[in-house]
Amino acid sequence: MLHSASWRLDGRTRWSVIGGARASPQSPSDQRRHFLPLKVHLTNIRGLHSNLDPVHHHLETEKPHLFFLTETQIATPSDVAYLNFPGYTLEHKFKKCAGRLRGFEKSEFPVLWLLVDTGMEKSLYAGVYRSHSGDRETTRLMEYLAETADIALQRYPTAELVFLGDFNAHHKEWLFPYQKTDHAGREARKLALALNLTQLVDQATRIPDIAGHTPNCLDLLLTTDPHRHSVSVSAPLGSSDHCVVKSVSVCSPPDYTHRGTRRVWRYESADWDEMRAFFASYPWRRLCFYSGNPSCVADAITAVIRQGMEYFIPFSDIPLGYKARPWYNADCARAEARKQSAYQAWVKARDRKVRARKVRAKKRAYNAAARSCKRVLRKARFDHISRIGAKLASYPPGSKQFWSLSKSVESNFCRPTLPPLQKPDGSLAHTATEKANLFADLFASNSRLDTGSKHPPTLPHCDSLMPEITVFNKEVRRSLLGLDVNKASGPDGIPARVLRYCAPELAPVLTRLYRLSLTTKIVPKSWKLANVQPVPKKGSRADPSNYRPIAITSVLCKVMERVLNRKLLSYLEDNDLLSDRQYGFRRGRSTGDLLVYATHCWGEAIENNGEAIAVSLDISKAFDRVWHASLLSKLPAYGIPAGFCNWVADFLSERSIRVVIDGCSSELMAIDAGVPQGSVLSATLFLLHINDLLSSGIVGYADDSTVMVSV
Structure with missing residues (x-):
């Protein structure tokens, strides 16, 4: 026992x-x-x-x-x-x-x-x-x-x-x-x-x-x-x-438990009609488009959307550091308060040596409050678990929603935070800030290149020419309505749910902002920041290199990227500018198609009494180490207009990341290489960057290439 x-x-x-330093005696x-x-x-x-x-x-x-x-x-x-x-x-x-x-x-x-x-x-x-x-x-x-x-x-x-x-x-x-x-x-x-x-x-x-x-x-x-x-x-x-x-x-360790708060929006109680009316009547042109600088305009629009959220969506500021008990509601808090109040009343009556009958009455009142508190807590937790069970039962087993909810429940009840991490000098990072800075240094170093005096390559120009890109209101509205409301908000705090539910009111405003960005060839600075969350891979969790960075960028920027990417991909596909041997990030193509093609080639070689040789290549940190100068030099060769090339150049420049762990952020880390992770345009830009690599005998799926020879 x-x-x-x-x-x-x-x-x-x-x-x-x-x-951190030892003091003198x-x-x-x-x-x-x-x-x-x-x-x-x-x-x-x-x-x-x-x-x-x-x-x-x-x-x-x-x-x-x-x-x-x-x-x-x-x-x-x-x-x-x-x-x-x-x-x-x-x-x-x-x-x-x-x-x-x-x-x-x-x-x-x-x-x-x-x-x-x-x-x-x-x-x-x-x-x-x-x-x-x-x-x-x-x-x-x-x-x-x-x-x-x-x-x-x-x-x-x-x-x-x-x-x-x-x-x-x-x-x-x-x-x-x-x-x-x-x-x-x-x-x-x-x-x-x-x-x-x-x-x-x-x-x-x-x-x-x-x-x-x-x-x-x-x-x-x-x-x-x-x-x-x-x-x-x-x-x-x-x-x-x-x-x-x-x-x-009085002799104690430093208190590392205070890590600020995070805001939780109660969308189920939001007044969406009033929010839409607020956005529809807001003087956007006068109060947001006063400047020709897209960064200032984007910041002003973000502030107004946040203001509307605070007006019409209830929210709570939850302390960071540990997982909150999601079942603990207002009834639980009131029951706890009644129990503590009854206990203090009994203690005071006992200490003041009042009549024994009154002390016994206070004692009975406390016992009743304690029993009631336990019942309330038990019921609240049971009701919460029942709701989760019903929600799990409504999802198809094995679906994305099923596993996402399952993991969140497991994390809430029994998973610990990140363990101490090994630093390069052999010491350990214990606090959330130390861990965040350690990860930020590592992830940023993966996106830095020393190109020296190398010159970017030149490609022969194609015969086609892409028309200048124009953004229309209906395209922006369609992208807003297609947003996944379960996706995380970016560093600006604007959730996809608000943009989707208020798409008719916000589409004209965002269309005007996107046009301004394309005209000036300037991407708002707030869109160039990414919050990065480390996700463990296989191996020791004390080794920072065994973590995969998951970047979260602005949803406002993703909406614009989706509009531009749809036009860019349509132009490239219509003019057959992407290699037919590329199977990654292509409509109507998958790893299964690549496997069928490779198997067919090997089968042909065997039928002809020959041999098939295949060498698989995986480019390490391929997306993180794209040379910007090389990529930008290739875009005009595919007939992409100069204005859009300049916009892409600004989109890739002066980007930074920060790692967030338990509510603590690392210092901003600048990166000068790679296509932004979490970006909609990144996949298409990467395909253009390696498009000239895929020649006869080489097939690829994104950054994975296979060289095949039949003899």
């Missing part, structure tokens, strides 16, 4: 001083000014299975650095994934975990030992649970704690000792007012005297549900350095009758 467990925040086994009080509060919480949960939701909610809202639980009442499971909470590492008796002092632990004693090392000071935490197993076992447990503490202090002579847990001890002179002293109380008192420990919990921590049973102080926190701790007690979690003991110490 597992009696104890604890959660600790990921990356918190060892902490450093803010700023200072007094302990001066050193502690460099740290933020270290929060350590403790409770006897009285059954983790039935109270897992309240525990996870506590981790999300309170964000303690360490959370100790006793009396979890669960057998050793084969898989503990369902217990995990994003951003935390679970420490327990049946799994090897970093940060544990396993050399101090014995299987027969329900004790967890943890070392917290700030770089300047160390603290040894012992999570203890003493069961009602008799006086002899109690004595053995206390002797084990004393002996192990002596051994630990020999290894860490300057460390603070902290013992916390459910001691189930009574002592009328030492602990919260009791009428008796038992053997466990005397042994705990002897342990405190032997190790110079001070007990800091000074009020009841167990509130019995049974009438007539008095509150007890069973959950203790003993430390060798009481002046650094501030201890308080709050209401129990779930159905447990033990309060939560909270300790805040």
Whole structure:
């Protein structure tokens, strides 16, 4: 039976001083000014299975650095994934975990030992649970704690000792007012005297549900350095009758948990008719097209669309850092508030020593509020899971929507954040900002070329000439109506859903903007920024090179690209300017067609008693390392007008990326090569770039080429 467990925040086994540098020797009080509060919480949960939701909610809202639980009442499971909470590492008796002092632990004693090392000071935490197993076992447990503490202090002579847990001890002179002293109380008192420990919990921590049973102080926190701790007690979690003991110490690690907020739009409650009316009546020409600079106009239009969204779409600003509990609604919040209010009212009545009948009434009110809170939380979570199940059932098994929802559910409940990443110098990146900058350096380096004094190639001009491109309102409107509303918003924050639902009102405005961009040959600067999300591939997740960059660009820019790309591809296809041996990014062609053609060639060679030789080539970082000068020199050879070539040149120039992890952004990184990932035009531009490579005997699918020879 597992009696104890604890959660600790990921990356918190060892902490450093803010700023990263070691300071010169200072007094302990001066050193502690460099740290933020270290929060350590403790409770006897009285059954983790039935109270897992309240525990996870506590981790999300309170964000303690360490959370100790006793009396979890669960057998050793084969898989503990369902217990995990994003951003935390679970420490327990049946799994090897970093940060544990396993050399101090014995299987027969329900004790967890943890070392917290700030770089300047160390603290040894012992999570203890003493069961009602008799006086002899109690004595053995206390002797084990004393002996192990002596051994630990020999290894860490300057460390603070902290013992916390459910001691189930009574002592009328030492602990919260009791009428008796038992053997466990005397042994705990002897342990405190032997190790110079001070007990800091000074009020009841167990509130019995049974009438007539008095509150007890069973959950203790003993430390060798009481002046650094501030201890308080709050209401129990779930159905447990033990309060939560909270300790805040003045010597602590830097707090990396605050990562800002993200805005969540409640589209189901949006007033779309009013938003359309707002956009239809807005004076776009006077307030947005006051400048001939497309960058200024695009920024003004973006601001107006955002303004309309804030007026007519309800939204919430959700704290970043950990996965929110999506089932936790307003009813849950009100139930939690009523429970806490009832608990505080009972504590005040008890401390003021009012009439016993009134204290009992407050106690009954708290018990009722606690039971009601648990029912509300359970119902909210059940309803949320039922909605997800119904939604999953409505999707075809194996479809994109099915797997997308499945992965989001899995990520919300049990997947951790990115692990520490290996830097080139061998050190580790722990914080979200460090990880983002590490990825940004890596991804940007893939799109930088040193061309030296090389000259771009020249191609013979074709006989056809593409007419100048003109953007029409109906084309923009069709592209807006074809947007996928489930796609992510770009760096400008304009979602595809708003553009699609308000297409008739926004199409004329965007058409005017796109025409201005083509006329001036200038692409708005805000469209040249891409947010990049790292997605793990196979291999170690601690190696940044084992991640694939997924770029997210402006949806406003994608709409214009889709209009231009449709015209460009139509011209190239109508005039047979793309190699017939290219099967990638072509209408009516697929990998299956290429496979059939290759198989046919090999079969012919075998029928003629010959041999077929094939060599497959995969160009590494092909899209990321396109030489802009080479690409731009080839465009006129295909009859593409100079005005559009100049627009493409500006589209490719002065681009930058930033990596976003857990709400933290990297520095902007400039790139000078490659076709933009996540761009609609990129595929067609890449086909033009490698079009002259595909000659007789070579077939290709995008950047994958196969050389075939039959003899």
